[in-house]
Every structure is written in C-alpha cells, then in structure tokens.
Amino acid sequence: MIWVDTVIQGILLGGLYALFASGLSLVFGIMRLVNLAHGDLIVMGAYLILVLVTILGLSPFLAALIAMPVMFCLGWVLQKFLLNRTLGDDILPPLLVTFGLSIALQNALLETFSADSQRLPTSALTTASVQAGPVSLGVMPLLTFGSAILVIVALNQLFYRTELGRAFRATSDDPTTASLMGIKPANIFATATGIAFVIVTIAALYLGLRANFDPNIGPARLIYAFQAVIIGGLGSLWGTLLGGVIIGVAQTLGAAINPEWQILAGHFAFLLVLLVRPRGLFPRAND
C-alpha cells in the first residue's frame, strides 16, 4: 500500500515539474530559445510573491495574481530588448547570454535576500489533506497538479483556438513570411516570453508554498524542467506533463528506497528515456 501512496505522491509532484517545464517548452517551441535562466526566474518569481505577501499582507494566491502582470511585462521587455538580439543561426549567443543572466540573477537574489531559505506563509488550506480510499492526498499537491493541467489546457486553447496562437505558430514556422501577414516577429516573441513568465509565476507560487526556497535552487529547477520537456518530446505540452510525472514518480520511488537517491533516481529515469527514445515520448513531426 505504501507503494501506491508513493507513486501517487510522485504523480502529483510531477505536476509541479510540468509547471516548471511549460514555460520552457513554450519559449522553445516558438523561438527555439532555451533560457538557461528559467530556473532562476522561477525562484525570482517566488521572491516577488514573498515580497508582495510581506508588504501588502496578502494571501500568496492573491499576491501571485498581482505578480503575474508584473512578470509578464518583465518577460516582454527581456525578450524584446535583450533576448531577441541573440536569436539567429548561431546557438552560442542565446546560450551564453541566458547563462550569464542566470548567474547574475542568482547572485542578485543572494545579495538582496541572503542565502537564508524562505517559505511562503501556509494556511490551513495549504496543509490540509483529503482521504481518497486508503491514500491521503495533500490539498496543495492536488492544487498544483490541477493548475498544471489547467495551464496546459489554457496554452493549447491559446495555441489552436486564437488568432494570437496562429501568429505564434506562423512566426515559429517562418518569421519572414509571418511579417508579410502584418505580424511583428519581435513582438510575437516578446509576448510569448511574457506568457512564459506568467506560467513561471504560477510555478513560483507552488514552489514557495510547498517547500523552502533560496537563491541557489534555480539551476536544479531548470534541470527538472528540461528533463520533463525532453522526456515528453519537444513541443508537446501533454508530453511535458507526462515527463514531469515520470521524473516525479522516479524521485519519490528513489527517495522511498533511500532518501539520498531521490534526485539521482530522477536523473536515471531521464537517461533511460533518452537511451530508448532519444526524441522523447511524443516527438513533434517536423523537428
């Protein structure tokens, strides 16, 4: 019975990883950009929410709601004025610029908030659990998983049901021809990164509510997000969710055997998938 419980906790943990990964997947899908600062941006989002909670005395959920437009603007500006300048055939500039950004951001957070670990204030809701048969499920993990599904559904709707989504796909296919449709690729990319930052904020909310965070944990979040994306197959959001779940289950199973093996088990699951399905479980046809 303990195994069923472990697996279910792992699946729910996968929801968190899918949230980490969705923004990464979105940005890569549209402009083939891998943002190495993604994990640090999630941590920054958590600090932003923390600051809003502390200063305005809001609940973390409300604070996240306020943080979203702020983060959207930040993402928009970052893409428009910095990252767009790195796009092109050469993969070095975007990688090195976002890597520099990652280190700069980590240390800016360290300087501002110190290395002490923080946590968003929890309420009765965040510590509650529901009994589902023999298994007890935390409300917070359930909420995280639900949010991940909601984010993925919303992104899919955006992509396949709206004019903006068409513009995203068209620009991703062929920016020059897209500009003949009246699309400004630079702005489309900026908007995409803005949306990714909104998802980053949601991920940051649950990161901060579920566990302690400090300025140094960003890179590990980037790695989990990356693993979820690769396992799922580039460009498939549902695949990303499954990728997150696989990492989550591997980690909780590993931890159940030996607490020191938690992270290692996740990495092994990733390497195993890479070994048997190098293009991920749901690869997109034209990549």
Next chain:
Amino acid sequence: MAYSVTTQTPASRIAAIAGVILISLLIALPFFAGRGTIQDMFFILTMLVLAQFWNLLAGYGGLVSIGQQAFVGTGAYALFGVVILWGVDPVPAIFCAGIAALVIAVPTAFFAFRLNGAYFAIGTWVIAEVVRLLVAQWKMLGGGTGTSLPRDATRDMWFIESIESTLGLRSAAARDVLAYWLALVLALATIGGIYWLLRTRRGLALAAVRDNTEAAKSVGVDAGRMKWIVFLTSAFGTGLAGGLIYMQKARISPDAAFSVTDWTAYVIFIVVIGGIGTIEGPIIGVLVFFALQTLLADFGSWYLMTLGVLAVVVMLVAPRGLWGLLSEQTGLHLFPIRRRLTGGKLASSEE
C-alpha cells in the same frame, strides 16, 4: 619569386620571441616570487587550461557544454582514489585523472550527443550532476563530506625533496611550487597542442564543421567523428587540470569538485569576455577575470553578478570578445591559424 603558403604574420614572429622570454621568466618565477604569487599564478594557469579546453569545445567545436565540472570532479576524485586506495604517488596520479575523465566522457558523449544544440548544454549538466551524486555515495572517499590527501603522500611526492632543498622551502610551499610548474607545463602543452591541432588537417576540418556542417560533409569531413575527437580531447585535458588543482588543494568534497560555478561558469565567462573561438581570447580573459576577482573579491556575490552582466554585455556588443575587438582594430594575430598565400604578386593584396 615563388608562392608559399604560410600562417605566420610579423606579429606572430615577434610574439614567438616574446613568448620564449615570457616562458623563461615563468619557469624561473619560483626563484624570486613569494608563495602568494605562486598560488595566484597556479590559479591563473589552471583556469587558463580549463578555458582553453572549453573554448576548443564551444568556440571551435560548437559544443556548448555546461558540464565541464564532471571532468574536473572526476579527475580530482580519480587522483584522490588512486593515491588513497592504491598508494600511487600524486604526480603520476594526475595522468590517471585525465584517463578517468576520458572514461567518463565516453558515456557522457553517448547521451549528450543525442541532444541538439541548446539541449546538449543542459544534458551535459545533468550528467555532471549524476556523477556528483554518485561520487557523494562513495563512502571510502568521504561520501558527501569529502576527504583529504594523506599527509605522507603529499610529503613524499615526487620532486618535492629536491624542490625543498634547492629553493629552501618547507613542504607545503614546495608542493605549491611543484603544482605551479606542473600547471605551467600543462598550460603550455594545452596551448601548443590546441594550436597544433587547429593547424593540422583535422583543425581545418573542425573550422569547416563549425562554419557549415552540411558543406563540410560534402567535402568529406566526418562531422560526427570531429565532435567525438574534440569532446574526448577536452575531457582528458579538463580531467588533468582537475587532478592537478585538487593535488594542490589536497582536500576534496563533491560539492566543490563538481561546482558548476567554479569549473564551468567562471570558465565560460573567461572565454566569452576574452574572445570565443580564438587561442588568445582565453589568455586575455583569464587575466581580466583574475583582475576582477582581485578587485571585487570582498564583494562576494556582487562579483559574480558583475561577471554575469559583463558576459551578457560582451556577447551582445562584441561577440568576439576583447581579443576580437583588439585584433579587428589592429589586425593582430599571435596564434595565426589562417593560411595565407605569400610571395609572388599576391603578397601585398592579402589584408
């Protein structure tokens, strides 16, 4: 007058002479410099080696790795392993460090080469994490907390006795001098080796692959094989440097030996700021890096933040780095690898 193909430039000939003088000075350094200077120079030289190998990977091979700490850490742990478990002398153990890194590099490449471009970068990082976590499980070498080299091993190292008597130093200082000389040899061999590699047919092929994989393939260059050669070479060299660095430190822990900041972030910043894709770039970069570190060391995280921002700015404003700016302005090439036609009538039309 006959034509001849040469890579020499007047500047490179002057540089060669200046180089011989500089190298002589560097060799003689322990005879007149204090222990602090020797330690600083050791740091500069080992970082230079790491930077040259990362530059070979990313700047020439187009393989952006952020997992070089895998090879530093593996090399370092291999050195500690053979010294502690098998009683090998630390000096020859450095060679084992390189071999161990090479061994780890094979499965790393096998996995990471399945990932394209940007994802290759994170893939190498994941593997470095895996190696770090595995090493932390190795209880005989101290597990997560790490271990030290046994005292008699460091005291009785090769050459130590003669350095002690020649320079009149105590054992710890003599070890620094030995480490410095070894680092100097490694740095010179690295620069010389990479320079040689880039001037051979292989090096030309490498440039071709970097510039245009498809076109290179069509003239018979095996891009996949070149990637393997570059990756394994730089893993071996990085492993040697890792072994040497920790032979000097004589104390190791997984978090330090597999630190992405120390062994990859710094190295990337050195190369980017100095000038990626050139041999001169990392040399300039490591000097700028050391100057910044000396100036800003007291400011802790501000220092790293400055480096990060500086790398971003350089990448956007001057993607060929400081050396790129300099050689664009002056046409200077200290390690010319471009083949130029000289003699005959064409001599003056080049550049």
Next chain:
Amino acid sequence: MAPLQTPLLKTNGLVAYYGDFQALFGVDIELDVDETVAIIGANGAGKTTLMRSIAGILRNAATSVSFDGRPIGAQPADEIMTQGVAMVPEGRRLFPSLSVEENLLIGTYGRKSRGYWTLDTVYDLFPILRERRNNPGTALSGGQQQMVAIGRALMSNPRVLLCDEISLGLAPVVIKDIYKAVPAIKAAGASLIVVEQDIAQAMAFADRVYCMMEGRVTLSGTPDTLSRNDIHDAYFGASQ
C-alpha cells in the same frame, strides 16, 4: 481620364543589396490604380529582389518606394502590409503548422479591412480549398498551395497585390486555373504587380509590362507596343 494622378505605387531609383552584392541598380516602376503590371526577366534579373523591396522584407531608403504618395521604402514588412500591400511570396511559403483555413485566416492578422474578400469569397474563388480546409497547408498539391497563398494575401483586402512567380513549377493546366482568378481579383479592387517568367502569359493579362535584366529595367510599355524582338533583346541583352 485622370492623366496627372499620382501612381498608387512607385519605385524611385530603387537600389538593393544582399550584403556586398548589389542586386538592383536604380529601378523605376509605377503602378496605377486598377492597373495590372507584369514584370518579366530571366533568372537573376532582380525581379524577386524588387518584390521583396516593395514588400519591406528588404529595407531601403525611405523615398525609394512610395505608396499613395507616402514614402514607405524604409518601413518593415508588417507596417507596409497593414497599409494594404499584400504579397504572394515566391515558393508560396505556406505555414506548415497551420491548416488551410488557418493559413487563410492569418492573412488578416495585420489588416482587418472590410471588403469583398472573406473566407467564403476566397472559397468561392478556389472551391477545392473549401473541401480541404482542415488539411495542413503543406499536404496540398502545388497548385492548391498556390491558391492558398493567393487567398491568404487576398484576405486582407489589399489595395496592391504583389505576386511573385505564381506559376513557377506548376503544370500548364494548373497555371491556367490560377490565372483564371485574376479578373475576379481585379474586380474586387486590387491593383496587381505580377512577376512572371512566361512572356506570353504576361502579355496576355498585363496592362503594362516591365522587362528587367541584371538589376535594371531594360524595357517597358503596353503589350501591344512591344515587339517580340524588343523583348528578346531586353530579356537576354541586345544581340549585336
């Protein structure tokens, strides 16, 4: 009956470069309202460069292209499109991630102008597209893809439609089908610039013809004033 009217679209000593390579050397062409102009010339004559310059994919000096009397030469493609200059690019360039219908809909992204052309009227013009509306654009035959590309450009109800090599690589019977759409396009109020390699085809539908060679206009006039020999010389260079 408006002899001094300013042309709708005009290039003025247009020069264009690809890096160091100069592709256009002072090209002057004009397009009047309701006119159809054909541009003919051999491969490499600069026809596509001219179209890309007008559409804004290549940026030029502001005054080198004017539309409705306003200089647009320095504007980017998206701004030019918004003012009513749409292009059917060489090679069709459908978006592979979009269905046929989505490819048509994206044509209105920058310009939502009420006019004759809607999804329905485009489907009426090319009925086969209605049947295949949910297919990916790239699953269609070459001729059908060309219809999508034309429909996509029409969706914004452009005042000027630039068509670059719309018959390239298509079977003669398919080309005929596509050119059958030209009268309807003109009737809906668009003026056309069509790049065409087939001289006979160009002569058949154009009000005026420009012939280009090596980045310059070598001949221009109405089809009835141009002799085969003039065109031959302008096309391949004078044969002394």
